[in-house]
Amino acid sequence: MEIITKIKMSSLPLISIIIPVYNTEKYLSKCLDSIINQTYKNLEIIIINDGSTDNSFTICGKYAMRDDRINLINKENKGVSSARNQGIDEAKGLYISFVDSDDWIELNTYEVLMNCVLNHNLDAVIFEYFINFENGKELFTSYSNLNGMISKTKAVEITISPVNRFSVSKLYTKEIISDIRYQEEIYYGEDTLFACQALNNADRIYYYATPLYHYLQTATSATRSNFNINKLTSIEAYSRLLELCEKKYPSISLIARAAYISIIINMIIEVLASFDFPNSKAILKKLTQKLRKNLTLQLLIWRIPLKDKFKFLLCYLNPQFYNFAKKIIASNGNE
Incomplete structure (x- = not known):
């Protein structure tokens, strides 16, 4: 049942989207375009410029001038976890989502996810994603046997596995992440740790077996660097x-x-x-x-x-x- 189409957009829950930015001028516009043009409009878009030394902050400023849903924060460089944590502290939405600034999402992402949330009274949604490469190649690995409500144990298992370990491929209620933050002293694996801790606080979890997120693998991606x-x-x-x-x-x-x-x-x-x-x-x-x-x-x-x-x-x-x-x-x- 499509609930979103039957409710006025202004009456729908606010989603806070947290986007840490650091030197991604080459990819940033594609990311932000995919967010401001979402079919689900009740969004708070929190962009944290984490001390970029390229043109990223200027690009973000231009988008903030065009869209009053954007809250642009400029801070000294302290890393992606610090930026995400500041975004969580700033967030006013009932739901929280993370998008990395060199990635992008399908234009109906939040409409689809909120239909799941409102239909099933969810604390979290795990969804699938594409892996994209700069040469245009696109990969998709699926948990093909899953679609629908899953147990907390299965949700943690999925997140520990290599298939869906990212915090960006999940939507959370603000309530389940109220007492956790990204561990700023951990530079690799902090994403998976945060996601599992959040899911540990959830009771009703849904697995949406369709890719909505585009995860870009670049030569400088954190998980691929030397x-x-x-x-x-x-x-x-x-x-x-x-x-x-x-x-x-x-x-x-x-x-x-x-x-x-x-x-x-x-x-x-x-x-x-x-x-x-x-x-x-x-x-x-x-x-x-x-x-x-x-x-x-x-x-x-x-x-x-x-x-x-x-x-x-x-x-x-x-x-x-x-x-x-x-x-x-x-x-x-x-x-």
Whole structure:
């Protein structure tokens, strides 16, 4: 049932859209156009310019002059989590959404999501997304067996998995995020941690199995950039996720542990690839110890894919040899 079309737009709940901006002048207009032209009009558009050094703030200012729904905030550069947190503090809407400034959304995104919310009295909606590349290529990976109401446990499981781990592919009531914020000391994985903590506060969650968000992968995307020391904070993010699951969702604790171990292995591989990095030997030793402490027999005999079991075990035994084997397989085009 389409509720939106039967209610005056001014009577519909306000959605606050939080957009952190940092040096994205090349993509910013496409992002903002997709938001100001939404078919759902009752929006508060909060743009936080996080100390951009390019033309981003000027572009945002021009949009703010055109659309009085835009609240433009200019601040010194403190990172995306700080910007998002300031946006949450400023938000007046009953519902909260996040959009990154190099991404864009379908023009009916909030109309579709609010129809779900109003039909089912929801605390959160998880929706699917495209992965877009600058060469025009577009990918879509779906949880094809899901569509409709889901349990809190399933929602957290989905978010821990690689398929839908972003906080931008969700709509939240302001109530469920009132007591949480992005962890500003965590630079990678903070997105997934925030989303899981928010879903932990929700009771009624809906999975909408249609992509509405366009996630742009660029050469400088945070998850694709070269190794830096801040990437190690992703281990802390997934450690907290593992703790949450072991405490609240024991049925998916092995999934959380597998995700945690995958992050450790990814960091081991990145350190090996950047071995001239300061203290790399000490970092590698500490990561290997952490891997060996957390890789249990129970996990190895659990129903994870054989490829992952091989990866976990080989990296456990000899990270350098695993990295060498991985390069050989990749060079043969089999990975």
